[in-house]
Amino acid sequence: MRPLRARNLAVKGYETVQDPKHIAITGASGGLGRALALAYALPGTVLSLSGRNGAELSETARLARLRGAECFEALFDARDGEALSGWVAGSDRRAPLDLVIANAGICRGLGPEGLEAPWDVVETLRVNAEGTILTALFAARIMRARGRGQIAVISSQAGKAPLIYTPGYSASKAAARSYALSLREGMAPFGVEVSCVCPGYIASPMQATFRGGVFGAWTAERAAARIARKLRGNPREIGFPVLMSLLAGAFPLAPCPLKPWLLRRFSFRVEPAGEAGGEVRAPAVQGSPAGAADGADGGAGRSSAGGSPAGGSASGGSAAGETASGGSAAGGSSAGGSPAGGTASGGSAARESAVGGTAADGGEDGLSRGAACGLGDRPDAE
Secondary structure, X not given: OOOOOOOOOOOOOOOOOOOOOEEEEOOOOOHHHHHHHHHHOOOOOEEEEEEXXXXXXXXXXXXXXXXXXXXXXXXXXXXXXXXXXXXXXXXXXXXXXXXXXXXXXXXXXXXXXOOOOHHHHHHHHHHHHHHHHHHHHHHHHHHHHHOOEEEEEEOOHHHOOOOOOOHHHHHHHHHHHHHHHHHHHHHHHHOEEEEEEEOOOEEOHHHHHEEOOOOOOEEHHHHHHHHHHHHOOOOOEEEOOHHHHHXXXXXXXXXXXXXXXHHHHHOOEEOOOOOEOOEOOOOOOOOOOOOOOOOOOOOOOOOOOOOOOOOOEOEOOOOOOEEOOOOOOOOOOEOOOOOOOOOOOOXXXXXXXXXXXXXXXXXXXXXXOOOOOOOOOOOOOO
């Protein structure tokens, strides 16, 4: 039986998205997220923007308003499933969502011993995989019921060809890519378009922390323009630069003896002292072959967009911490317990601040403190 293809959306009764009027973007505080917001910022356009860095998110909104767009900001940690779900639903109630871009992400490197810190792996997976997948899922549920809409999942070339110095990042982007391509086929019969975006290196302040293997970087503005233009055609996948995309796609077919050389040639190291919002270990970037400037909340601290249903997170003001027209949501942190009301270690859920990005020890959690998972202590301040 021939599989359904989303590109064949000339299904009677379904309207493809050509010129979206309401766009929601996670990780819009800087980098690619900001560039995407500005690429869609036109008179008559509504932008729902989320991120963790309040000052930078407000700056993105200010720049977008100068171009004539109406902006709504939401300050929360995208690993917080409840806040994320509330934000997507609330944005759609304001005006039907035409396009949702799951862009938030982070990148971590290896430690001195040549391995990633366990907590870094967990956090990378929760932001880049869990947060991204839930963003797409919440949007798909709403759009499926309406029979129209478009979702863009920002993955990375590293999701196609894993990089040896950023294994957690590569795994998280592979998960996001796999989910997007699977969701595309499932949503096609219902008029929902899903595309996966796999950028190469994107120039950003975070790229200064990368050493080796970084070449052919695009500006965030160029990348955003390419993504916005390609999404009009509802492609299955958007990859750039073209040569890097072809090489990453052919990587699984490469002879096994050649793969280690290729991986080292295109891999880079992340310096331990990332300059993310004045904090130390969290280069907050989004969607590049190895995180090099994929762009989400550049400078947003430990994670660019996210708490999870099982971890604490923070949102300011309302459930999604939104402000309708001016600044970002100001608010403290909200308690984010696990879905079952408990935690892996039997203690209370750890609370995290969405603005500051550091843990404020609200108790013991199996993931954040390592009581049950053997992850070791998470640094309380970075």
